Amino acid sequence: MEKNYKENLKYRAAKKRVKDIKGFYVHLLVYLFINVAIIAVNSYRNWEQLNEIWTYSTAFFWGIGLFAHWLSVFGPNVLFGKDWEEKKIQELMEKQKRNTWE
Incomplete structure (x- = not known):
């Protein structure tokens, strides 16, 4: 039963990861589509320079949000490497074991 439980947990984690990546x-596709449309419409209308600033500010600030989304999905592995968390847990457990009075 324990094996099925662990497999079920692994499946759930993998399913959540796929959902996050998707x-x-x-989000990326919507960002690209909307911002290309905004830039195209503003280029076609040939508005004044102030409107160009608003056009690119939308892409810029939304891009910051998109980057934050990317970081939440892909960031932990990028920043800490693969299996970093598990290695750190093992390291701390070994350190704790050496510091006990056993």
Whole structure:
């Protein structure tokens, strides 16, 4: 039973990871589509310089949000490497074991 429980947990974690990755790519596609449309419409209308600032500020500030989304999905592995958390847990457990009175 324990094996099925562990496999179920692994499946759930993998399913959540796939959902997170898919969510990021949907966000990226919407970002690209909307910002290309905004830039195209403003280029076609040939508005004054002030409107160009608003056009690119949308892409800029939304891009910051998109980067934050990317970081939440892909960031932990980028910053800490693969299996960093598990290695750190093992390291701390070994350190704790050496510091006990056993």
